[in-house]
Amino acid sequence: MENHFNKNELYLIAEIGGNHQGSFEKALDLCELAINSEADCIKFQLYNAENLVNPFISKDRYKHFKNFELTKDQHIYLAEKCIKSGKDYSASIWDLNMISWIEPFLKFFKVGSGDLTSRQYLRRFAITGKPIILSTGLSNQKEVQEAINFIREVNPYYWNSGSIVLMQCTSMYPIEDSDANLSVISSFSKIENIITGYSDHTRGNKALINSISWGAKVLEFHFTDNKNNETFRDHLVSLELEDVNQLKRDCIQAIKMIGDPIKKPLDIEINNGHIESFRRAIYPSRDIHKGEKLSEDNIICLRPCKGIGAEYFDEVIGKELLISIKKYQELNWNFMK
Numbered sequence: 442m443e444n445h446f447n448k449n450e451l452y453l454i455a456e457i458g459g460n461h462q463g464s465f466e467k468a469l470d471l472c473e474l475a476i477n478s479e480a481d482c483i484k485f486q487l488y489n490a491e492n493l494v495n496p497f498i499s500k501d502r503y504k505h506f507k508n509f510e511l512t513k514d515q516h517i518y519l520a521e522k523c524i525k526s527g528k529d530y531s532a533s534i535w536d537l538n539m540i541s542w543i544e545p546f547l548k549f550f551k552v553g554s555g556d557l558t559s560r561q562y563l564r565r566f567a568i569t570g571k572p573i574i575l576s577t578g579l580s581n582q583k584e585v586q587e588a589i590n591f592i593r594e595v596n597p598y599y600w601n602s603g604s605i606v607l608m609q610c611t612s613m614y615p616i617e618d619s620d621a622n623l624s625v626i627s628s629f630s631k632i633e634n635i636i637t638g639y640s641d642h643t644r645g646n647k648a649l650i651n652s653i654s655w656g657a658k659v660l661e662f663h664f665t666d667n668k669n670n671e672t673f674r675d676h677l678v679s680l681e682l683e684d685v686n687q688l689k690r691d692c693i694q695a696i697k698m699i700g701d702p703i704k705k706p707l708d709i710e711i712n713n714g715h716i717e718s719f720r721r722a723i724y725p726s727r728d729i730h731k732g733e734k735l736s737e738d739n740i741i742c743l744r745p746c747k748g749i750g751a752e753y754f755d756e757v758i759g760k761e762l763l764i765s766i767k768k769y770q771e772l773n774w775n776f777m778k
Contacts, residue, residue: 455480455664479689488535520546554578567595578612602634610640626655653695720746748772
């Protein structure tokens with residue numbers, strides 16, 4: 442199976458999720474809107490309430506999901522529409538019975554935070570050998586590592602780079618900026634052959650942009666046509682069309698700013714002569730005669746860095762001059778012993 446993700450490429454996922462609120466017409470409108478955005482992928486949620494929520498223990502939650510269900514034919518229509526438009530289609534699959542008919546439309550599987558500890562679901566996804574995006578809301582580091590280990594035990598394919606994308610996520614809607622916890626991404630990046638990402642539940646796009654600096658390459662965000670719609674909470678953490686397009690522009694700018702993690706002078710510094718013009722060198726602060734010794738009383742460190750650099754200040758102290766030198770004259774090691 443060819444890996445779908447590259448650690449050097451940005452990938453944006455517009456999560457329509459349940460923002461259609463059970464209306465296929467609304468789902469279609471949102472899908473068409475997302476198709477016209479800069480998102481790379483359009484994502485939905487597949488579930489049958491009977492196979493998701495216990496109606497005796499969580500009656501209201503069961504009713505919620507029951508009201509938000511779309512049919513098999515409707516999901517397939519949406520998937521085909523995305524693919525025909527040139528966008529990737531994706532879905533969080535919360536019913537194993539749906540995998541057989543939706544898998545042909547998927548280039549990867551998305552595991553929601555609530556299913557990270559569900560071995561039954563992880564096994565079923567891993568058997569396919571398709572890349573997996575794993576959201577980590579609700580989880581601790583040990584649970585995350587155990588999920589990755591389990592997936593790799595089921596199928597060694599998932600040792601390949603790009604086969605697993607690990608998403609930092611906080612499972613609340615909406616969350617405060619302080620709960621985005623973006624620094625977790627840097628710890629995820631230390632796991633072998635893992636691509637890191639961020640699934641956002643804050644308001645706006647600042648956390649998504651900032652996640653780039655922590656190493657996120659796959660960004661997931663909720664998508665709507667009206668983020669001020671208060672009838673369903675997910676709209677509050679969603680982006681609209683222009684928000685997505687601005688996000689893409691801002692992320693490209695953020696990536697440019699990251700640069701090379703190995704510290705070294707950049708070409709722009711070297712080619713403009715700034716290493717020499719900004720740094721200091723050692724110069725005589727007065728005329729010094731042959732036989733005199735250099736000391737803090739007769740030398741000074743000034744720009745530009747010509748002759749002997751300021752880093753050798755302690756080494757020249759006490760050196761005896763072999764020739765007489767003038768104030769501010771460029772020094773040479775051959776002048777002293």
